Amino acid sequence: QLGEYVVRNRAERLLRESEERSRLLIEGVKEYAIVMLGPHGRVATWNQGATRINGYAAEEIVGQHFARFHTVEDRQQKGPEALLATARERGTVEDEGWRVRKDGSRFWAHVGITVLYGADGALRGFAKVTRDMTERKQVEALEEAGRQTRQFLAMLGHELRNPLAPIRNAVGVMRMREIADPQIKYCRDLIERQVTLLARLVDDLLDASRITTGMIDL
DSSP states (O other): OHHHHHHHHHHHHHHHHHHHHHHHHHHHOOSSEEEEEOTTSBEEEOOHHHHHHHOOOHHHHTTSBGGGGBOHHHHHTTHHHHHHHHHHHHSEEEEEEEEEOTTSOEEEEEEEEEEEEOTTSOEEEEEEEEEEOHHHHHHHHHHHHHHHHHHHHHHHHHHHHHHHHHHHHHHHHHHTSOOOOHHHHHHHHHHHHHHHHHHHHHHHHHHHHHHHTTSSOO
16 A cells, blocks of 8 residues: 555656646747637636737736637637637637737737547647737738739830830831921930830830749849
8 A cells, every 4th residue: 555655646746747847838938829728718827928929917818718819800700619619620720810919909820729628528628829920921911012013013014015116106107207397306306215215114124024023034
């Protein structure tokens, strides 16, 4: 009996130490919001990363439903409930979208939710990990804006080239005729010089669009 007591006591002590190390590890993580949710989606644990990303202190948010982090539009569409339902069905679910901080500002979040079951098979809750991806989202938005700008410039170059051809032809026809009026001759030469300049600018614009779209390698 003494031997069994010693073994059981040592096992319990090792388990407590393991749980303490896990708790310290999770609480110390600052890059990720690691949160334990109850079976109905209420916050049960809160780490430093969750405070940094969401803005709430643990005592402000523990016991509250995690839907508080979702936008009004998402809550109206039952988005939080749908995530938990999918997690129960599949075991885990990932989602990206806008979330709301304590101060009302929004951030783009990547969220993973994993369902947790006890040894008896009963639902114990969910593990929720959130990462702030706002900077990546901003970079993607800038890249998309750049892509749209390049497409617009390419289209603009082609559209500008079309009216230049008939103007050039008209100037060529005017050169085939002798013009006595010096003012009209000056206007013809002016149009020809400006059309040549515009044609060069359009060619440069088209070359730039070909380079940025990868049609030409430098």
